Amino acid sequence: MSIMRRVIASIPIVLVAAGMSGPALAAVGGAAPTAGSEDQSPVPAELAKFRDALDAYKRGDYQASLSMLTPLAENGYENASLLIGRMFVLGHGVPVDPSKAAQWIRRAADAGSAMGQFAMGQHYRTGRGVEKDITIAADWYTRAAKQGMAQAQYQLGVMTLKGQGIKQSTSDAALWLERAAYGGNLNAQVMLATNYFTGAALPRDDALAVKWASVAAERGDARAQFYLGTLTGLGRGVEKNNTTAAKWYKASAEQGFASAQYMYGYFLQHGLGIDQDPSEAASWYRQAAVQGDEDGQYMLGLAYHDGRGIEQDDQKARIWLRLAAEHGNTDAQFILGTLLRDGKGGPADPVQAGKWLGLAAERGHAQATEAYDVARWSYSDSERAEIEALQQAWRIKHSN
DSSP states (O other): OOHHHHHHHTOOOOOTTTTOOGGGGTTTTSSOOOTTSSOOOOOHHHHHHHHHHHHHHHTTOHHHHHHHHHHHHHTTOHHHHHHHHHHHHHTSSSOOOHHHHHHHHHHHHHTTOHHHHHHHHHHHHHTSSSOOOHHHHHHHHHHHHHTTOHHHHHHHHHHHHHTSSSOOOHHHHHHHHHHHHHTTOHHHHHHHHHHHHHOSSSOOOHHHHHHHHHHHHHTTOHHHHHHHHHHHHHTSSSOOOHHHHHHHHHHHHTTTOHHHHHHHHHHHHHTSSSOOOHHHHHHHHHHHHHTTOHHHHHHHHHHHHHTSSSOOOHHHHHHHHHHHHHHTOHHHHHHHHHHHHHTOSSOOOHHHHHHHHHHHHHTTOHHHHHHHHHHGGGOOHHHHHHHHHHHHHHHHHTOO
16 A cells, blocks of 8 residues: 555545534533533523532532433523433433434523533534534534634535535635634544645645644644654655654554554664664564554565565465455465465465456566466466455455
């Protein structure tokens, strides 16, 4: 997999709750609202009553909390409505009831609560407690976004980028995503970094890619650390520096990001900006491989095949190369085919060997083409038919 394909494959899609924390989740099951989480300038008596209700809620006395919250909510106190909505979402002192939750949250939203408006957007986008309607969801997100709520700005930016419930507009999407990013929304920062780098959904701009990747990477986001490592390693938007690239790949890899684990292993194997260490490289390839990373599987299989940084073992090489071959890695298909042809790491299997050599050959692998052209003349008619059937089955499986 090329580095560009790897980055594109890692582009974050809409993560419903990934960027939501604290007050933003108040009405949909996250942190409860605090007494002053919205600037409502309540009269002292209302504030005191809400604090008492919130204290009761925090200690698990939900019935007492509900009895104090209900009159406050009915009198228009927004945070009381949000907290009651939360109780119906989570079943705290009441049966779980998304419909009632939406009704209470709607009170806050109609009164101008950005939290309530965002939560209503979530309800309509997912169809939780209301009939699903992404156009109405976009409208609620817009209301909250215009009040400066970063989570709503991020969600609205994503929907605008895709034309979901709102007119598609790359420029408007970029505007909302940047507002969210400046407001501290991590997903927006990562999405901007990735799309400015790849040009997948926004015009390519390496300088902006580096800017937002740096912000999110410094905050510890593994995706951003990977992207920043890639930008730095390629010298895109920033001076090329393998040592710095390796640092960011390692930071991301240590958080379990598979693509970064593969890339850090690659840097270790080749001594790019860091000391060469084939054994450590194989360890990182393994961590990427067990997560299903195609290149990690191939490089681990190759390490077993060559005995590089790990004890030579063609039986284990077969296992990892087969996984990479199934993903479509032509190098893995070629080497696996030769192992099966020559009976290394297990019994010889000319049919399976032909399958993999032929698949690699038809995709332009020169060595596989040569090997397949030699081997195919030795196949019987029945073997040839079986090979063609296996190849066709693989093509159909991977046609989508």
